[in-house]
Amino acid sequence: MVAAVTLSACGGGGDSGASDTVRVTLVNHVWTENIRQALPEFEKATGLKVEVTQLGEDQLSDQYNVKLNAGSRDIDVMMYRPLQEGQLFAKNKYLADLTDRAKESADFGLDDFQASPLGATTYEDKVVGIPIITEQQVLYYRKDLLEKSGFSAPPQTLDELKTQAAKIKADNPGVAGFVSRTGKAAAVTQFSSFLFSFGGDFVDDSGKAAVNTDAAKQAYAYYGELLREHGPANISTDMSWSEAMAIFTQGQAAFYTEANSLYKNATDPAKSKVSESVGFAPFPAGPAGSKPYNIPSWALAVNEASENQSNAWKFIEWAAGKEQTLEQQKAGVPGARASVWENPEGIATYPQDMADAITVSLANGVGHDRPVVERVAQAREIVGQPIVDAITGKDAAASADAANEGFQKFLDDEAR
Amino acid sequence: MPAVTAPEKAPRGASVMPDTPGWARWANDHRKWLFAAPAMVFVAALIIFPLAWTAYLSLTDSAGSVRADSEFIGFRNYVEVLTDTDRFWPAVGRTAAFTGAALFFEVVLGMAIALLLWRPFRGEKWVRVAILLPLVATPVAVGMMWRLIFDPNIGLANQALSWVGIGPQPWLAGQHTALPTTIFIDIWQWTPMVVLILLAGLTSLSDEPQEAAMIDGASAWQRFRHVTLPLLMPTVIVAVLLRGIDALKTFDILYATKGRGGGSFHEVETLNVYAYGLSFDYNEYGLSSTVLILFFLIIIGSMWALTARRKGAGR
Numbered sequence: 001m002v003a004a005v006t007l008s009a010c011g012g013g014g015d016s017g018a019s020d021t022v023r024v025t026l027v028n029h030v031w032t033e034n035i036r037q038a039l040p041e042f043e044k045a046t047g048l049k050v051e052v053t054q055l056g057e058d059q060l061s062d063q064y065n066v067k068l069n070a071g072s073r074d075i076d077v078m079m080y081r082p083l084q085e086g087q088l089f090a091k092n093k094y095l096a097d098l099t100d101r102a103k104e105s106a107d108f109g110l111d112d113f114q115a116s117p118l119g120a121t122t123y124e125d126k127v128v129g130i131p132i133i134t135e136q137q138v139l140y141y142r143k144d145l146l147e148k149s150g151f152s153a154p155p156q157t158l159d160e161l162k163t164q165a166a167k168i169k170a171d172n173p174g175v176a177g178f179v180s181r182t183g184k185a186a187a188v189t190q191f192s193s194f195l196f197s198f199g200g201d202f203v204d205d206s207g208k209a210a211v212n213t214d215a216a217k218q219a220y221a222y223y224g225e226l227l228r229e230h231g232p233a234n235i236s237t238d239m240s241w242s243e244a245m246a247i248f249t250q251g252q253a254a255f256y257t258e259a260n261s262l263y264k265n266a267t268d269p270a271k272s273k274v275s276e277s278v279g280f281a282p283f284p285a286g287p288a289g290s291k292p293y294n295i296p297s298w299a300l301a302v303n304e305a306s307e308n309q310s311n312a313w314k315f316i317e318w319a320a321g322k323e324q325t326l327e328q329q330k331a332g333v334p335g336a337r338a339s340v341w342e343n344p345e346g347i348a349t350y351p352q353d354m355a356d357a358i359t360v361s362l363a364n365g366v367g368h369d370r371p372v373v374e375r376v377a378q379a380r381e382i383v384g385q386p387i388v389d390a391i392t393g394k395d396a397a398a399s400a401d402a403a404n405e406g407f408q409k410f411l412d413d414e415a416r
Numbered sequence: 417m418p419a420v421t422a423p424e425k426a427p428r429g430a431s432v433m434p435d436t437p438g439w440a441r442w443a444n445d446h447r448k449w450l451f452a453a454p455a456m457v458f459v460a461a462l463i464i465f466p467l468a469w470t471a472y473l474s475l476t477d478s479a480g481s482v483r484a485d486s487e488f489i490g491f492r493n494y495v496e497v498l499t500d501t502d503r504f505w506p507a508v509g510r511t512a513a514f515t516g517a518a519l520f521f522e523v524v525l526g527m528a529i530a531l532l533l534w535r536p537f538r539g540e541k542w543v544r545v546a547i548l549l550p551l552v553a554t555p556v557a558v559g560m561m562w563r564l565i566f567d568p569n570i571g572l573a574n575q576a577l578s579w580v581g582i583g584p585q586p587w588l589a590g591q592h593t594a595l596p597t598t599i600f601i602d603i604w605q606w607t608p609m610v611v612l613i614l615l616a617g618l619t620s621l622s623d624e625p626q627e628a629a630m631i632d633g634a635s636a637w638q639r640f641r642h643v644t645l646p647l648l649m650p651t652v653i654v655a656v657l658l659r660g661i662d663a664l665k666t667f668d669i670l671y672a673t674k675g676r677g678g679g680s681f682h683e684v685e686t687l688n689v690y691a692y693g694l695s696f697d698y699n700e701y702g703l704s705s706t707v708l709i710l711f712f713l714i715i716i717g718s719m720w721a722l723t724a725r726r727k728g729a730g731r
Contacts, residue, residue, distance in 0.1 A: 058676070062696055069482050088699065092481035184680035234568030236589030237680040252569070374480075377697040381677065388680040392591065 017073065017307030021049045022315050024077040027060050027298065030264050031133055031333045032079075035319055038327065042318050048311055061085070068094045068303070075303045076312035082120040082129055082299045087374045089301070090123035096302040099127045101313045108317055109339075116367040117296035117336040129299035130320040131336035132328075135259040136361030137193040137283050137292035137369075138354065140266055144277040145172065145254045154281035158197065158222065161255060161284045165230040168254040177230035179244050179253035180223075182391055184384040185377065186240035187223075189369040190257055191387055192293050195219045197286030202371040202383055202407075209411055211383050212404035215288070217397045224390020237388045249274060257283065260358060261297060264332050267351065280353045282360035294365025296336055334358065371407075373414055382407045467712075474705035482701050493706040503682065503690060504707065508714075510595060510678075511686040515663040518602040522659060523652065525603070526610030531640070533611070534618045551608040559672025562601045563588060588673050594683035601669055606662070610655050617651025618644070653726040660722065664715055667692065687711045 026032040032054060039050055055063060064085070067075055080089060089095050102110045110118075113131060121129030139161075141154050146164065149171045155161040165177025181187040195201065200215035210216060227235055232247055241258060245265050248256040249272035260280070269275040283292035300320055302312045318324060325335040329346045340346040341362070347355045371379040386403050390396035443450055474493055478486035497504050533544060550558070565572045566587035574584040587597045625647065629639045645652075667688045670678060677693050678685030685693070687707060694704035 065696055065699070071483060088480060092484060094481075182680070183675070185676070232569055234584055234586045234589060236568060236586070237591070238589065238675060247569070250570075375698060381697075384680075 015307060015310050018310065019308050020047065020311070021051055022076050022308060022311050023051045023053070023074055024079075024315060025053045025055070025060065025063065025075050026079045028054060028056050029133070029298065029333075030261070030331065031298065031328055034328055034331050034333065035324070038324065042315070046314055046318075048314065050315065064089075064094075068092070068305075071305050073303070073305050073307055076306045076308045077315050078301050078303055079132075079298055080129065080301055082117075082131065082296050083368060083370055083372070084376050086120060086129065086299075087123070087372075088376075090128050091374060093304055095123070095128035096304045096306070096309055096312075097126045097128060098130065098302060098313065098316075101317075102127055102130065105317055108321060109337075112322065112337045112339050114336055114338055116294070117299075120296045120367070121299045121301075129301040130316055131296035131299045132320050132325070133261055133298040134295065134334045134336050135261045135297040135369075136294045136334070136358055136365055137190065137257060138260045138263075138357040138361065139281040139283055140248060140256040140258055140263070141279050141281060142251075142254045142274060142277050143279045145175065146279075148172070154279065155255075155284045158194070158284045158286045162222075162226060162230070165226065165255055169230050172254075174252070176232040176247070176253040178226050178255045179231055179247045180227065180257045181241060181244050182227060182235060182237045182239040182388065184237070184388050185380040187387045188380045188384045189293070190241075190259075191219070191223050191384075192366070192369040193257065193283050193291065194223050194286065196291035196293070196366045197283065197288055198222070199286070199288035201366075202379075203411070207411070209404045209408035211386065211407055212397075212400040217400050219286075220386040220390045220396045220400050223387060224393075224396055227391045228393055231391075235391065237391055259297065260354060260361075261334055263351075263354060280351060280357045282357045289364065290360060291364055291366055292361045293367075293369035294361050295367060295369050373411070375410075375414065379407065379410060382410055470705045470708055473701055474709045476702050478701040478705075479703075480699050486702065489702075493702050494710075497703065497706050497710065503685070506682065507685050507687050507690040510684065511664060511688075511714075514595065514599055514602070514666065514684075514686055515660060517596075517599045518606070518663050518666075519656060519660050521599075521603045522607045522610045523656060525607045526614055526655065527652075529607070529611045530614035530618055531644075533615055547611060548608045550605045551612075553605070555605065555668035556672045558601065558605055559669045562597075562604075563673050566597060591679075591681050591683055594674060594679055598670055598673055598684050601673070602663065602666060605669070606659060610659055613655040613658070614648070614651060617648050617654075621647050650726060653722060657719065657722045657726070661715060661719060664718070687714075 026035070032052075036052060036054075039052075043049060053063075060079075061084075064075075064078065064080070066072075068089070080086065102108055110127070114134070117131035117134055118127070121127065121131050139154060145168050146152075146154065149164070149168045151164055151167075155164050161178070167177075169175065169177035181190045192202075195216060198215045198219040200213050200219055201210055204210040204213075232252060236243070241262060244256065245258065245262065247253050249266055251273045263280065264271075266272050266278045267275050272278070283290050300316045302309050302316070306312055322337065322339060325337045326340050326343065326346060329335045329340040330349045332349065335341075335346075347358075350358070370376060371383060373379045382403055385406075386396050386399040389399035473482075475488060475490060476486040477489050477493075478484070529547065533540070533547075566589075568574060568584060568586050568589045571587070573587060577583070577585065586593055588594050621644070625643050626639060629643045634642070665688055666686065670684045670686060670689050671692070674684045676697055678689045682690075688711070691704050691707040691711065694700045694707060698704075
């Protein structure tokens with residue numbers, strides 16, 4: 001007890017409490033399932049023991065909030081969302097500087113990482129996280145329903161998407177033409193590709209709020225109308241990916257826009273009733289072309305307060321290393337290393353249409369899917385309000401004006 | 417040991433033998449403090465310290481990380497919160513509506529069920545067990561269960577309505593139906609507790625006033641209204657007090673059914689859910705503490721009002 005108090009008084013981290021047990025906190029994800037299976041290999045090679053805590057996204061966030069705030073040392077490696085919590089965590093000095101370790105490691109090859117994902121895990125020129133999963137938005141669709149309604153190909157444009165969704169809904173009672181996330185904060189990331197493809201963004205080049213531009217207003221109205229007119233009956237405004245994915249995989253919707261990293265949920269017969277008939281297409285083009293997001297969704301970092309940082313790095317070196325990233329890529333989890341995309345083996349296991357869709361996303365992708373700010377949760381609620389207002393049939397343009405005002409105030413506040 | 421069995425009123429140190437060591441004498445003199453000390457340390461560490469810390473945080477602009485530097489800003493947070501008509505006051509309204517409606521139905525239904533169970537009947541045991549079942553279920557599990565039942569597309573509730581020809585309802589998904597639906601869930605879960613308390617009160621009533629009223633020719637309603645209810649009033653107030661404080665603080669059912677922020681339109685955002693969002697979503701620890709302190713004062717206030725009523729009724 002006394003020893004513990006003295007230690008905590010010393011503060012900081014490092015290797016003062018080096019231990020053979022590495023405590024790793026991971027989120028529920030296909031990536032995590034794969035890494036857990038490969039763990040014995042790592043434990044055998046290094047003689048270390050890995051203790052995994054696995055949580056859902058929200059619970060993970062809460063856990064970090066409590067533990068990192070308290071300066072807890074019982075997390076060594078943490079899986080986190082660079083675009084959601086990255087800035088806040090780095091500013092609060094929760095994330096250890098990995099620059100030297102990553103550069104010095106011979107096999108790791110920091111320069112193998114794509115620039116945009118690595119940029120998202122770099123704070124004030126220091127590498128504070130290693131991106132492990134990237135995501136691009138694609139269009140999930142039902143081949144059988146398209147065929148039945150006489151469409152030979154998935155929609156190329158957002159206009160075609162609306163036409164096809166309407167026809168399929170009319171042809172199949174009880175089946176929605178389109179489904180996607182509807183929750184105020186949850187929908188923002190999936191709405192972003194619509195916003196970009198209409199030619200908008202959350203902020204303009206000068207850093208001012210831009211969610212009430214004509215492009216943004218059109219995007220809000222389009223997204224809301226698509227769900228209101230052609231979505232599931234009695235649509236809830238609380239849906240995140242799990243609810244929307246459930247509607248799609250239960251066979252109750254024809255189109256679904258979502259991150260490609262979740263595609264196994266739709267193609268795995270154990271989880272999906274439509275595994276045989278699901279197809280993938282590039283995000284349909286809007287007035288500004290097809291501009292889906294292409295972002296690093298998850299990264300690994302070392303807790304600054306951990307006293308076991310060397311061993312924590314060993315875990316990251318392995319889990320985000322070339323070999324494991326390729327294994328993950330083959331298992332359907334898109335990686336952030338250039339080498340796995342160049343390697344023919346890396347995309348050989350993807351459904352062909354998914355691989356094609358990803359290629360388009362990688363070429364035109366936008367590097368963020370939510371406002372790039374420090375207090376992301378709050379920003380998402382502000383820019384997400386017009387989405388739910390549009391879905392429920394309120395005046396989307398007026399709501400966008402109000403949101404823009406609120407968002408500008410938020411940005412001013414954050415700049416102070 | 418004579419020291420321990422010494423009569424309470426004995427003068428200090430009088431019963432201790434002159435050759436006992438100093439600490440034993442001291443311990444004997446202060447034994448009421450000594451025995452209570454563990455409990456007092458416990459209360460101080462787990463109740464007073466967090467409360468004082470929250471009160472302190474509410475006067476600072478702490479945000480982002482509680483370990484980051486924060487400034488003492490006096491009552492600025494209180495001004496901000498109390499003038500916030502966007503989130504705070506609607507949350508106060510929802511808290512009041514949720515508590516008021518849930519409490520009203522729970523007490524009325526609880527009273528009715530308790531009266532039914534009051535007199536012995538066949539299969540009484542089974543009925544009692546069945547009625548108490550919701551009480552022992554975990555609130556989060558209850559929330560998840562009702563969320564499935566109330567799903568607008570595949571839920572059992574709309575399925576059942578369709579059998580009697582009523583169209584599907586949005587339930588938890590609707591902007592205006594979400595709060596009433598969560599109130600319903602709360603009533604479902606907590607009426608049994610009220611039944612339990614009232615039944616205990618009823619069983620302890622003596623039969624004589626009832627018999628006297630019956631001989632005087634009072635009808636069943638008159639006996640309930642003028643005999644049973646006044647006699648039972650102190651118990652009713654206990655039930656209202658216990659259940660009311662609990663209902664004010666409801667979090668689990670609301671969070672399990674609608675998630676963060678109480679839904680996209682904050683449909684079920686009560687003060688508790690709001691404070692949770694402020695600290696866990698927004699990392700605004702100063703503001704969140706302010707809301708919690710205000711909430712604490714509201715609870716203390718309503719408790720005080722009810723206890724005053726109870727003393728009045730007991731007289």
